[in-house]
Amino acid sequence: MNTTQERQRQSGGRAATQGAIRIDDVVKVYDPDGAAVMAVDHCTLDIAAGEICMIVGPSGCGKTTLLNAIAGFHSISSGTITMDGEVLCGPGKPKAEPGSDRIVVFQNGALFPWKTNLENVAFGPLMQGKMGKKEIYEKARRMMADAGLSGTENNYPGEVSSGLRRRVEIVRALMNDPKVLLFDEPYRALDSLTKSVMHEALLEIYYKNKVTIFFITHDLEEAIFLGHRLVIMTSRPCRPKKILDVDIPHPRDYSVLTSPRFRELMEETSAIVHEEAKKSFAAGEKEG
Numbered sequence: 001m002n003t004t005q006e007r008q009r010q011s012g013g014r015a016a017t018q019g020a021i022r023i024d025d026v027v028k029v030y031d032p033d034g035a036a037v038m039a040v041d042h043c044t045l046d047i048a049a050g051e052i053c054m055i056v057g058p059s060g061c062g063k064t065t066l067l068n069a070i071a072g073f074h075s076i077s078s079g080t081i082t083m084d085g086e087v088l089c090g091p092g093k094p095k096a097e098p099g100s101d102r103i104v105v106f107q108n109g110a111l112f113p114w115k116t117n118l119e120n121v122a123f124g125p126l127m128q129g130k131m132g133k134k135e136i137y138e139k140a141r142r143m144m145a146d147a148g149l150s151g152t153e154n155n156y157p158g159e160v161s162s163g164l165r166r167r168v169e170i171v172r173a174l175m176n177d178p179k180v181l182l183f184d185e186p187y188r189a190l191d192s193l194t195k196s197v198m199h200e201a202l203l204e205i206y207y208k209n210k211v212t213i214f215f216i217t218h219d220l221e222e223a224i225f226l227g228h229r230l231v232i233m234t235s236r237p238c239r240p241k242k243i244l245d246v247d248i249p250h251p252r253d254y255s256v257l258t259s260p261r262f263r264e265l266m267e268e269t270s271a272i273v274h275e276e277a278k279k280s281f282a283a284g285e286k287e288g
């Protein structure tokens, strides 16, 4: 079975056909004429369409720098990033154009508190003006229903639980039909019980939408639970130190956490993560 078929099997059937990201020999040096901070060091990584790719690495290693390069928020110094074979940034074009095909999901606090959940979800497409208002609201209601948000359409974000708010934030991003969702440690401050609710919500929404997910985390358990693949980065400057296929089939639920394979994968990876964290600590990187 090839990798795509395997991924298709693992993700529960229908495979995504768009949103393949290739990071090819990317280097990023901040302030090259001054302090010259090298954040990314000849990093190469292929992410398949519809893959949940978890990026794990110590504080300050350069994970967000990579995410920002994909999103088009920052330039790269050399190398190339492509999406579905098209150059996002590379030689002669150091910075990608930000676009609705790659959306950073800002979790917690990014909703307009004075708009209802439905109005928040419909906001982006309404502003873009590419679809009719009726069509947008129909789509918004349908996507909210798919994400378990029926009945909350007319509530304001402050009136629903934080779990439901975060679902609204993801649905708002998905309204733009992105190929890739980018998450930068969305659940870092949450206790493990709340996190587990968030993880299940994210997977539930993912199984219906199958976009590519680039997800940064410090939390190894979270990474193995959610990801098709785990990319463990070196301490700064970052590049993949170990890439691991998480061979636990999707759909997953919380029973996975106590399975022998999950524990094996934790054991296989925790020493590497710990080693890089120690290097990063010794180099004086601070908790971001």
Ligand SMILES: Nc1ncnc2c1ncn2[C@@H]1O[C@H](COP(=O)(O)OP(=O)(O)OP(=O)(O)O)[C@@H](O)[C@H]1O
Pocket: 030, 031, 037, 038, 039, 057, 058, 059, 060, 061, 062, 063, 064, 065, 066, 236, 286, 287, 288
């Ligand atoms: N605009 C900038 N100018 C100079 N240095 C920067 C800039 N942005 C980030 N850096 C440095 O680049 C390195 C990588 O930063 P980045 O935010 O990508 O790391 P990270 O792995 O996402 O960290 P964390 O997990 O703590 O969020 C850090 O040493 C950081 O201080």
